[in-house]
Amino acid sequence: MAQPLLAVDGIEVRRGMHVVLNAFNLSLNSGEVLALTGENGAGKSTLLEACARLLPLEQGRILHAGVVVADHEGRRRPTPLVLGLALQKNGMMGSEFVVEHLETAMSMSGHSVDPRPFLRAFSLEHRANDLIAHLSQGQARKVAVLAALLPAFASKQPALILLDEPAAGMDERSVSVLCEWIAQLRISGHAVMICTHDQRLSDCATTHVDVSTSEATEVIPNEPSSQLDMNAQPVKAISPAAFGWKMQWRTLAWLNHNAVASLLTLGVLLSFGDLLDDLEDMQRYGFLLAPAFAAGLCGEAMVQASREERTNAWWRAVANANPHSGILPLALGCLLTLLSSLSFSVVVEPNIIIVGGLLTFVTWHIIRLLQEATNRLARPRAVFVGLLTPILILPYALLLDLLSQ
């Protein structure tokens, strides 16, 4: 029996100053493929992103498997379903490897399958260990679409797959392969929603919905020529913190973004020379901890990095959080405070090293939250989040006061 996987209940969604969707209703059951059609600007991508809980609702609610996952009062809950997502942007960073990205996507389902047959079918097997930055636009699109489909192929339960213009930039043969996979997923009991202008993909659907008129038309889809036999292995889900940690070390973004500012701060303080001998306790702690504080004030490099190809939106949809560096700032803060203690030739106090680590950790993540708060803006890089960083100077001063007592 068909299981309801997605219900859109009277939603109103605004983009800019326009109401794009108004009192819109839709349902999608397991074993169904729904093709969203309509002119440019009709609201297809808006509907798909609202279903992925990426857009706030003015009215109505979204349900996944009967659970309200987003509503007009701003509530947003984790989806109980395995979610496969390919946005118009690819949702992956250039510093990820192809196989690594696919394994990350599959890990969200708790299971993994061998991605090589899929890569082979998309003529990408020889690129499996390449960086995504090294792929052509069409190849990167294929990887993004595979990252949406593979969690469903690996999943033991019905999955919801959302595809926004998946065939954009794909060659003819790859589109045929994609249609075959969509048909196989439908037969296996998964549900697929596709925004498309491509007739070949529309032919895979069981229902066509014209978003501008809300009219739904039942159609008879193409049948798959074969059924894949998957041997899924259980795996642990990769968290946004684990992903962020990995990307930080691969790109050394922390060195460029945080550590350089911190080391420059230390260098400037050391240039005071003899003045350092006559410091009061509070000033001495201020000098010792300043490099750790400067590292934290620079914020989270992953916020900027994950804006590439809307990687942050993909993570927010499938894992409920943006990638971040987890405990990296704690380790960096401890290291920098140790370095400043040695540089100022004072006795290394373990408690001050730990305070330095915690200072960087807390400062870093508060600035991260301020940075992430601007993610919804049309031009997030144009706002001056740095103006708000002095909010942390008073707590820093009070911390120094406390330490000196």
Add this chain to the structure above:
Amino acid sequence: MKQKVGEGLLFFGFAGIASTLVLALLWAPSVSIDAFESPAAQRIFYWHVPAAWAAFIAFGALFVGSAGWLFKRSEVMWRLHTAGAEAGLATGLMTVWSGCVWGAAEWGTPWDWTDVRLNTFGLLTLLAIYLVLGRGSQPDGVETRDTFAAFGLYGFVLVPITYVATRIWSIRHPGPVVGTGDESSINGDMGLVLLLGAISFTVFIIGHIMNSMRVTSLEQRLERLQATMDKVI
């Protein structure tokens, strides 16, 4: 009519502020020399305190506007948010700048990073700069409005902290001089000039907010007309 009221208030506010300055510099009695390191600089107080009062009104408008947009989706409330941010920026800078000059003369330093009131008020002013510059950098839309209204709403938590800061943590900034319930530390003539300043700044800030809301309304009307022209041409 509304336009004339706004401009009239702005004019009377300016005139009142100018009168306050003249009275503060030429007529108001000086304070006891023993009580202040720099008694002449104390006259900045007739500008500093009313400006801070007006800033709190502006930040109140910002808070009400932010909440009204987020919870009611009201266009008028969004205009109040933008007007509150602009008025908060103007009066916040007046307060911070005059405070720094006074602090430099009285304490020997224009700023103290460990003083809670100085820092929270400075942050409120930085928040206003952030909101004014940020809004100018973004296209108008629900995403822009939601983001900045949220900052306006959360930022308002600094207002009560700033207000009570000198009562709880008296470090450098002096405590309240009026409305404490104790015998006031300012005499009749001083109080009169201060009252004139407070009324003038209040009138000025209301006029500023009214005019600013009108400008935002005209900007929105212009955008609507341009959008209509886009469809016709």
